Amino acid sequence: MRTPDGRMLGVGVVALVAVGAAFVFVGARPTPADHARYGAVSAPSGVAYPIVSAPSYGSMRDVRRGPNASRYDATVEGLQSRGGPVFSRVPSLDNRAYEGAPPTVPHAVTQRTLDCAACHTTGLVVAGRVAPPMPHDPYPSCTQYHVPQKDPRPLPSDDSPPESSFVGLGKPAP
Amino acid sequence: MKRRALLQSAAMAMATTAAARLAGGDEVSAEGAEPARRRLPLSPDLVWDKAPCRFCGTGCHVEVGVQKGKVVAVRGDLQAEVNKGLLCVKGYHVGLALYGKDRLTQPMLRKDGELVPISWDEAIDIVAQRAELDGFALYGSGQWTIPEGYAGNKLMKAGLGSNHIDPNARLCMASAVTGFLSVYGVDEPAGCYDDLDRCDVLILWGNNPAEMHPVLWSRVLERKVAGEDVKLIDIGTRETRSSGFCDHVLTMKPQGDLAIANGIARLLLERGTYDKAFVDAHCAFRAHGDKPTLQGEAISFEQFKEGLAPYTPEHVEELSGVKPDDLRMLADLFGRRDLRITSLWCMGMNQHTQGTAINALVHGIHLLSGHFGRPGDAPTSLTGQASACGTVSEVGTLAHGLPGGLLVENAEHRKEAEAIWNVPPGRVNPKPGHHTVEMWKRFCTPKSQGGDIQTIWVMVTNPGQTMPNLNALVAPSRKLDGKFLIVSDVYPTATTKIADLVLPSAMWVEKNGMFGNSERRTQQWFKMVEPPGQARDDAWQLLAVARRLHDRGHPGMKDKDGKFLFDVAGPDGKSVPVWEWEHYYDVNVDERLFEEYRKFTRFKHKDLAPYAEYVKARGLRWPVIQHEDGVWRETKFRFVEGEDRYVKKDAGVQFYHSTSKDDRAQIWLHPYTAPPEVPDAEFPFWLCTGRVIEHWHTGTMTRRIPELWRSMPNAYVEVNAKDADRLGVKNGDRLALESRRGKLELPVWIDGRGAPPQGTLFVPFFDETMLVNVLTLEAYDPFSKQPDYKKCAVRAKKVVST
Ligand code: SF4
Numbered sequence: 001m002r003t004p005d006g007r008m009l010g011v012g013v014v015a016l017v018a019v020g021a022a023f024v025f026v027g028a029r030p031t032p033a034d035h036a037r038y039g040a041v042s043a044p045s046g047v048a049y050p051i052v053s054a055p056s057y058g059s060m061r062d063v064r065r066g067p068n069a070s071r072y073d074a075t076v077e078g079l080q081s082r083g084g085p086v087f088s089r090v091p092s093l094d095n096r097a098y099e100g101a102p103p104t105v106p107h108a109v110t111q112r113t114l115d116c117a118a119c120h121t122t123g124l125v126v127a128g129r130v131a132p133p134m135p136h137d138p139y140p141s142c143t144q145y146h147v148p149q150k151d152p153r154p155l156p157s158d159d160s161p162p163e164s165s166f167v168g169l170g171k172p173a174p
Numbered sequence: 175m176k177r178r179a180l181l182q183s184a185a186m187a188m189a190t191t192a193a194a195r196l197a198g199g200d201e202v203s204a205e206g207a208e209p210a211r212r213r214l215p216l217s218p219d220l221v222w223d224k225a226p227c228r229f230c231g232t233g234c235h236v237e238v239g240v241q242k243g244k245v246v247a248v249r250g251d252l253q254a255e256v257n258k259g260l261l262c263v264k265g266y267h268v269g270l271a272l273y274g275k276d277r278l279t280q281p282m283l284r285k286d287g288e289l290v291p292i293s294w295d296e297a298i299d300i301v302a303q304r305a306e307l308d309g310f311a312l313y314g315s316g317q318w319t320i321p322e323g324y325a326g327n328k329l330m331k332a333g334l335g336s337n338h339i340d341p342n343a344r345l346c347m348a349s350a351v352t353g354f355l356s357v358y359g360v361d362e363p364a365g366c367y368d369d370l371d372r373c374d375v376l377i378l379w380g381n382n383p384a385e386m387h388p389v390l391w392s393r394v395l396e397r398k399v400a401g402e403d404v405k406l407i408d409i410g411t412r413e414t415r416s417s418g419f420c421d422h423v424l425t426m427k428p429q430g431d432l433a434i435a436n437g438i439a440r441l442l443l444e445r446g447t448y449d450k451a452f453v454d455a456h457c458a459f460r461a462h463g464d465k466p467t468l469q470g471e472a473i474s475f476e477q478f479k480e481g482l483a484p485y486t487p488e489h490v491e492e493l494s495g496v497k498p499d500d501l502r503m504l505a506d507l508f509g510r511r512d513l514r515i516t517s518l519w520c521m522g523m524n525q526h527t528q529g530t531a532i533n534a535l536v537h538g539i540h541l542l543s544g545h546f547g548r549p550g551d552a553p554t555s556l557t558g559q560a561s562a563c564g565t566v567s568e569v570g571t572l573a574h575g576l577p578g579g580l581l582v583e584n585a586e587h588r589k590e591a592e593a594i595w596n597v598p599p600g601r602v603n604p605k606p607g608h609h610t611v612e613m614w615k616r617f618c619t620p621k622s623q624g625g626d627i628q629t630i631w632v633m634v635t636n637p638g639q640t641m642p643n644l645n646a647l648v649a650p651s652r653k654l655d656g657k658f659l660i661v662s663d664v665y666p667t668a669t670t671k672i673a674d675l676v677l678p679s680a681m682w683v684e685k686n687g688m689f690g691n692s693e694r695r696t697q698q699w700f701k702m703v704e705p706p707g708q709a710r711d712d713a714w715q716l717l718a719v720a721r722r723l724h725d726r727g728h729p730g731m732k733d734k735d736g737k738f739l740f741d742v743a744g745p746d747g748k749s750v751p752v753w754e755w756e757h758y759y760d761v762n763v764d765e766r767l768f769e770e771y772r773k774f775t776r777f778k779h780k781d782l783a784p785y786a787e788y789v790k791a792r793g794l795r796w797p798v799i800q801h802e803d804g805v806w807r808e809t810k811f812r813f814v815e816g817e818d819r820y821v822k823k824d825a826g827v828q829f830y831h832s833t834s835k836d837d838r839a840q841i842w843l844h845p846y847t848a849p850p851e852v853p854d855a856e857f858p859f860w861l862c863t864g865r866v867i868e869h870w871h872t873g874t875m876t877r878r879i880p881e882l883w884r885s886m887p888n889a890y891v892e893v894n895a896k897d898a899d900r901l902g903v904k905n906g907d908r909l910a911l912e913s914r915r916g917k918l919e920l921p922v923w924i925d926g927r928g929a930p931p932q933g934t935l936f937v938p939f940f941d942e943t944m945l946v947n948v949l950t951l952e953a954y955d956p957f958s959k960q961p962d963y964k965k966c967a968v969r970a971k972k973v974v975s976t
Contacts, residue, residue, distance in 0.1 A: 097266075097267055097270060097880075097881055098239075098246060098247045098248075098269075099247065100247055100248075100249055101247070101248075101266050101267070102263065102266050104881050104884070104885070138399075139392065139395070139396075139399075140395050140398075140399050140419065141384055141388070141391065141392065141395055141415070141419065143263075143384075143415065143867065144262050144263065144384065144385075144388040144389075144391065144392060144867065145261075145262065145263050145266070146263065147263050147867075147868060147881065147882065147884075147885035147886075148884070148885050149881075149884055149885070150884065155888070155890060155905070155906050155921045155923065157887035157888050159887060159888070159943070161880050161883050161884055161887075162274055162275070162877060162878045162879070162880055162883050163274070163275035163276075164270060164273050164274055164275065164878065164879070164880055165273045165274075165275060166244075166245075166269065166270045166272070166273035167244065167246060168246055168247065169217070169220070169239055169241065169246040169247035
């Protein structure tokens with residue numbers, strides 16, 4: 001997990017195939033009667049306001065390389081040698097449970113050896129596949145938000161995925 | 175080169191913005207500082223409301239999008255201080271937890287071995303009949319909402335006059351509580367999450383927040399990535415995802431934490447770098463006398479120093495495996511007053527047969543070095559469950575507890591409780607009930623042999639999967655005559671499968687609720703959607719049973735004035751029959767229960783505000799006090815003047831619940847003791863159990879969320895590469911693990927999610943198809959009675975398929 005000199009290594013390769021919305025404006029209805037009764041000013045007070053699906057804590061910072069500087073440098077070099085970033089593309093709900101959900105990842109995630117940012121900071125075409133740019137500030141621990149769609153391990157499961165009757169926002173009803 | 179890199183960074187940042195603009199299509203904020211925003215079509219029938227996340231003790235707030243009576247989306251709540259709009263992958267998918275296809279929707283009774291549907295009326299009758307008999311126990315949960323836990327506690331202690339109520343939090347944070355009690359005389363952290371935004375050094379003591387408290391981890395990483403100088407130190411028995419971000423990773427032998435903490439204290443004294451002024455003014459020293467107690471006996475500074483003498487860096491290395499230089503590095507940091515140090519811990523220190531001791535020791539080095547009380551200087555325990563603090567520690571749903579930190583053994587406390595409950599003197603039983611392990615042991619023992627627990631009603635938890643040594647503490651009960659297991663839950667679980675009576679429950683936003691997170695923050699939400707089928711609120715179930723007992727003539731269900739114990743008056747002053755489901759939501763029962771419970775919270779300065787304040791807020795941290803201007807304000811840092819209103823003027827720091835009654839906190843001497851079971855020739859491996867980010871505890875909710883299931887469908891055994899070589903296994907091969915208590919086969923994952931050192935195996939406990947707790951040890955801490963799931967001895971053998 002660490003290089004011999006103790007520096008932190010990679011964080012993961014995460015492809016965000018669906019670029020989707022970084023911010024989602026959603027129309028909200030008047031507050032529930034219950035809130036009104038307690039004199040509460042609830043967030044969704046009838047005004048549409050921006051919803052951040054993967055926001056930053058503070059304001060965007062220009063110095064955000066910190067301990068990962070070397071990795072980012074390598075990424076930039078890689079980008080240049082591969083002909084620069086690819087900007088994609090039609091937002092898709094394919095890999096999301098609902099509009100605004102973090103997309104799941106259509107490839108294995110090896111948090112311990114590679115870094116999502118390497119491909120997804122500006123986007124890349126890698127081996128004929130599009131690695132779309134992340135629509136939000138880079139976060140160092142991508143696997144806290146994005147999980148693989150497939151078994152990330154050499155261990156196939158004998159069970160089948162659970163059945164769910166959830167119908168996500170923006171998704172067609174079954 | 176540096177300059178070039180910087181320029182490239184700037185170019186990348188711009189490219190990112192440009193990319194986002196392209197992707198999103200519109201709107202970049204004036205400063206150009208935020209990524210682009212994209213508008214979704216407005217959905218006129220979509221309603222959003224706030225709730226805390228259902229899962230972990232971090233206590234993030236989500237906003238829940240409801241359309242046509244169903245939860246359809248979730249977003250991080252920008253107004254919430256805990257998470258500032260961010261969630262982890264579990265939180266983003268929390269809405270899906272409601273919609274697994276196999277929700278329980280009907281009460282079911284076991285007849286001739288099969289669970290068959292019965293009516294709620296019959297079901298409530300059966301529970302009431304069992305409650306009238308001797309040996310009835312309630313096994314609750316840190317996922318009970320606060321009003322549910324309060325109702326359960328009142329039903330048992332004020333109604334049935336029994337203290338046989340204990341929660342799963344006994345398995346989870348009981349040692350943190352006894353640690354706080356033995357040091358400060360009152361439980362729960364003095365600091366809060368704000369410390370994470372201010373500390374210069376963060377020490378993880380057997381803690382993996384990248385997977386277990388992800389949003390807190392993000393709060394810290396965000397600072398690090400922004401270039402702030404925060405030193406992250408990981409002390410643990412295996413490398414985890416969190417280790418990957420740390421500046422120092424100190425891998426220790428199991429139980430080595432006791433030696434490390436003592437070693438740090440010894441170096442601070444030897445070098446004179448402890449905070450003499452702080453210690454002289456605010457601390458005293460303690461150790462166990464001949465008969466160990468939670469309060470211990472006073473010792474002198476010299477005795478304390480003498481007791482630490484053996485813990486030289488070299489001896490600490492022998493006990494813990496941590497290098498002398500690393501220990502000195504830790505002592506150097508604690509010795510510096512210009513740094514702010516926060517310690518975080520969770521199960522590593524709590525699931526420990528010396529859990530109370532190690533908790534006290536870590537508090538001790540913070541006190542000794544004066545790293546206490548300033549923002550960023552804090553020893554802070556985290557909880558795993560959404561309301562372990564709120565419903566267990568604060569509501570006192572424990573065999574020895576009463577609400578508000580009161581104790582059943584204390585005559586004064588019983589009097590206060592009886593007064594608030596308006597029940598006759600003597601109603602509250604002075605004898606503590608059975609704690610969790612004891613309760614289940616007795617449930618698994620024939621009545622004739624002292625097994626005095628006949629019925630357990632399990633609510634909002636899954637002991638059939640989480641109890642240690644399942645073959646001894648759960649399974650035998652299923653073969654004994656007269657033992658009856660009742661389970662209220664939302665899905666079929668390892669526990670409902672063996673239950674005699676199953677009650678379908680409403681969950682999360684299918685009901686009103688309140689939680690209390692790890693930083694003393696009390697949170698409230700309203701019901702947003704209907705529960706499926708006949709599923710009903712747990713609080714309703716408790717009230718309905720109480721009423722049935724009342725109607726059957728149980729004298730305990732009436733107060734001194736002959737009124738029903740849970741009488742709820744409507745706006746017109748008339749009693750509302752809330753025990754009838756059709757009328758349960760005629761009034762806000764949560765609010766009534768909470769307002770009554772609130773009276774208890776002033777005794778130990780854990781003051782809660784009126785219910786209405788929580789409706790407005792994204793949680794408030796207690797003590798919440800009404801100031802002169804009428805505003806209710808929370809407390810971020812306890813015991814500190816200017817922050818905590820209960821601290822006397824000019825005191826600076828005041829430990830006003832001091833066990834020595836002189837406003838001092840206790841610095842404990844706790845010698846190293848070996849774990850109860852260590853690997854030997856026969857069982858040569860350490861086994862550690864734990865969690866993964868995808869699944870919340872026993873996975874009953876998260877294993878029904880397709881996104882999370884696909885990422886992590888089943889359990890595995892994490893094996894060090896060298897051990898795998900020796901055992902002759904590759905990834906995917908099966909390994910048979912065996913302890914003195916049980917046997918289990920698991921697929922091998924070499925250096926899996928984490929990386930165990932040689933000689934250590936790790937198995938997550940989320941998978942009901944591979945119950946690792948058939949292997950674990952039920953030995954527990956003498957004070958907290960919390961078992962140790964982190965270390966026992968096993969052997970491993972490759973399974974050769976035939
Ligand atoms: S960190 Fe915990 S509370 Fe926050 S979203 Fe994740 S599971 Fe929920």
